[in-house]
Every structure is written in C-alpha cells, then in structure tokens.
Amino acid sequence: MTSDTEHPAEARGRSETADQRADRRFTDILQELRVTLTGTQLTSGFLLAVAFQSGFKDLTHDLRVHYLVLVGLAALATVLGLTPVLVHRLNSGKQIKDRVVRVANRLLIATLVVVSLLVIGVTSFIFEVVVSAVAGLWAAAVSVVVLLVLWGIAAAAHRIDGESVH
Template structure:
C-alpha cells in the first residue's frame, strides 16, 4: 500500500502488560476519588445511631437508616476491593485480569454509591422537612447522578469509540 492508502492507525502502541499498567494507574486514581467520598459518608452514617434524636425517629426512618448503613458498607467494600486485589495478586503476572476485575468492582461500587447517597439523601430530607416533595427532590438528584455517572460516559463511549 502507498502512504495515502495505509490504514489509519488508532490507539496506542503498547503491549498488553503496558496497557494493563496504564489502565491500573488510571483506575486507582478514579477509585481514590470515590473512596474518599464514600468513606466520609460512611463514617458520618456510623455516628447517627449514637445521636439522641435517633431513638425518636419513626420506624420507617430507622429502617431506612439501617439500609443506608448496609449500602454504605457494601459500597466501601466494592471500592476498596481493587486495592486489596492488587496487593494480593501483585507480582503474579495477572495484571490484565486484575485490571478487568478491579474495573468491574469499581463499577459495582459506583452503582452502590448511587444507592447509598440516594438513601442518605432521602433519610436526611425526610427527617429535616417531613415534606411530600422529598421523593421528587431525591428523584431529581438520582437522575442527575445517573446522567453524570452513567449516561454521559456511555453516550461518549458509544459516540466516539471506533466501530
């Protein structure tokens, strides 16, 4: 083929291991951001039960609190999981597989984070306002999360990924 007929080259010239190293570094940076937020939220949630007002909460709000704490614990596990995975398989020549698994754990963690923050917001707004508009506000915030965290990234991937 002549110069103008050569196929256009896309992507990076890297081995599978080099790609896994790069993707691992990017993934860990992303996880650090999410981990910080969920750890602060989870830490705050753990203190609520020890507040004097907790006993006066309606039964439904106490159940919502327990569900929120459970989701926060699950989110924390999913988002810290990639760090543990890396530590336990480091040096075993399985980084490409570890990156794929860590990426899945991170995605699960983000889904759980949507659920955790939704429940926390619902609980806080129910206790703070007792207003009938609370579910609508929470639905609006959830829609915003879904747009920012999933819809726009998936739209970008679909639109700009080579076919």
C-alpha cells in the first residue's frame, strides 16, 4: 500500500527522492490552488458588486439570505485556499514536507468542495433573480448533477489500475 505522498504511477514512472516527490507534489498543489483561487476571486468580486447595484435593495429577504450565504462561502473558499501557504510557511525548514503535502492536499480538496458549492449557489441565485425561484432550484439541481457526474468520472479515473490522475 502506498502513502498519501506516493502513488503507484509515481513510484514506477519517476526516479526521484521522497523529498523531490514532496516538493513536486506541493508545487502541483500550489498551481491548482492558483487556478482555484483565481476563480474564487472573480466570483467574490461579482458577489461584492451585486450588493452595490441599485436593484439590490429590491431583493426579497430570502434572496438576501441566499446572497449572504454565497458571500460566506466565497470567504470560506478564499481562506481555505490560502491556508496551505500558511501551513507551508509555518513549517518551512522543519523537514516535514511530506506532512505539509498531506495537509495541503486535504485543504485543497476542502477548497474544491466549498468552491463547488459556491458555483452551484451562484448559478441558482442568478437564475432565481433573473427568472424565478423555481428556475433557481432547477439550476441548482442541474449543477449538482453535473458536478456529481464529473466528480464520479474523476474518481473512476483515479481508481483505474490504482493510479491517480495527475
């Protein structure tokens, strides 16, 4: 059985030390976080701009609650996405990069879950404001199905021959 920091494909396909592998995997995580945080920042900017639009005051109580939940999710996604960098900074030079990689990987997965919920919520919110509450529910339902199908495909690809997708 392999650890969190080593996958069968890595053991077979690369000749690198455990430290080199940990460095590479952390660099991969940082690249993935950059992509994720860019999307989160754009979504957060959209959400912040919404509150300053003239029609915002006309939103129903339920829509305002929906909006504030989305702002909270955007803030949570941002903080989760920044935390692996903090973990790295706090542990730099302690010769525990493998543990840092495991923690950062878990935080990245948590970030992806929160960002996914954020995307579903924003999609639902837009459909609810533009069309109707029922359209918002349908948009959320379709988004959840698409998310589950894509994540199912990713999980299946991960399990093929016991290798991870990199």
